[in-house]
Amino acid sequence: MTNVHSISSPSILNEDRAHEADHPTSPVATFGMDQPLRLDCGIDLAPFQIAYQTYGELNADRSNAILICHALTLDQHVANLHPLTGKAGWWEIMVGPGRPLDTDRYFIICSNVIGGCMGSTGPASTDPATGKAWGLDFPVITIPDMVRAQAMLLDRLGIETLFCVIGGSMGGMQVLQWTAAYPERVFSALPVACSTRHSAQNIAFHELGRQAVMADPDWHHGRYFERSTHPHRGLAVARMAGHITYLSDAALHRKFGRRMQDRELPTFSFDADFQVESYLRYQGSSFVERFDANSYLYLTRAMDYFDIAADHSGVLAQAFLGIKTRFCVVSFTSDWLFPTSESRALVHALNASSARVSFAEIETDRGHDAFLLDVPEFFDISRAFLESAGKARGLSNGAGG
């Protein structure tokens, strides 16, 4: 019998994920009816909450805060164990004492984005009006909405100006939105592996993922919580498709080639004969443990809608006119999701608006995901950029020495 359903059922239950969505293990900022979040779709969201993590200490003049913006399927657990999976933080390689984002010098903040499922209000959260999960009744959110919510969080934390905003992929989009929307609040910005607008190809991949989720019979038009199901197969397929776009052909070949999984000969079935198949199924299965299917729909949509130039009469440079923020734009040679050409267009616009911008393309075969991996050249550049920005900011001695 061919095992076509080899994507395993999640071992983390709906209840666990639902609990984390409403009552996260990290700190939470709650905003009542009097402080609504004005969404691009025209709705005022209230009440709502933002879950976040911080690392390091805020210095006396509150000038050493760095905001990390997370990518599509990540969360605020940057440098601590993940409450659901028990795995290490997603950017521990980058954040910590002596690391490029040095917690001895900087005060690091990362919030779960609005629409996420790790404690910020999103489709997996309980709608106070009904007592049930929001599901598709949650309003569609955008990247600017995410950034607006983060700005409210920073107001709450008493931070007027950020020393740096950094992030890759969807996080990079938020970085750009931060500089366009609140230039006076951002001293320096490090957008990585991103673009000022989501390309048609990327929207196409996202649509593939959303359709996979919605085609799963366990999806129930987004009301799966009430049925105690989760469209884990559809979501796993979405993740598998997404994951391929995060890698590169060269990286896949180096890692797996055409090698077989635990066998010498093909089985002439649809089993995972190849290592690469088995790897993708594992990626899919482990993703559904920690992520909410509806949240995936909302966040991919937010990325699709992103287009900074469109908000400035189609002229990208207009978005950054007169900006004082220091930029360091980073791209990776093998990233085909957000290719260097898109970073270059951004850099041209920043140059045209006379912003102080650096741009480095880093040679690697590891694809889009390179910003999450051990790429020393990327660490060196991030460290050097922050150090020179720190000098300009008068941070040279750091907060903690």
Added chain:
Amino acid sequence: MAVQEPALPLGGVAPDRTGKYRTDHLMVAEMIPAGSKVLDVGCGDGELLQLLESRGIDGRGIELSREGVNRCVAKGLAVVQGDADTDLVNYPDDAFDYVILSQTLQATRQPKPVLENLLRIGRRAIVSFPNFGFWKMRLQLLVGGHMPRTENLPATWYDTPNIHFCTIKDFVQLCDEINVKMERAVALDLYGRPVPLNLPWWVWNMFGEQGVFLLSRGGAGK
């Protein structure tokens, strides 16, 4: 076309004897007042930009090679990867006070439009380049019968990035042709010392190992 002598030759630049910076870089830096906004086209690993920043000049760079850019960013310089031939057109008019093209002119595909762009983007331009009229170059071609190679230009003819060599005389002619005003000019000898200014123009062209020129828009009444 008559080659006109530069109106205001550079004088009084004391060469750096500490050896920390190249003399041509020091010479360029001397031409730029503090507080200026400067674009260094083909900035290499950022040596000149660092010197400029240390003197309170707001510097930016463009560099073709990825390694060069990464080294610059690692030094905290604002440098982007790009190609002088194709990218300068994207820069708006008057974006900079000074645009520098240091030892890069000979590697551009289109020196003339590049020069025109320099003076569109910047109010002034500073251009330095190896002088192919230098006596050693002439000698190698004349006596040796082969394409000249020097310490500063060690590549062989088939693998050099330098495709548009010119002499000081050629350059002066080009400036004249595109109506560029030479505000200051200096030739440096083999040891990086300025060639004495009271010597006639042809001596510069013969004994200058490289030329450094401060240019501005608009020549004689055109």
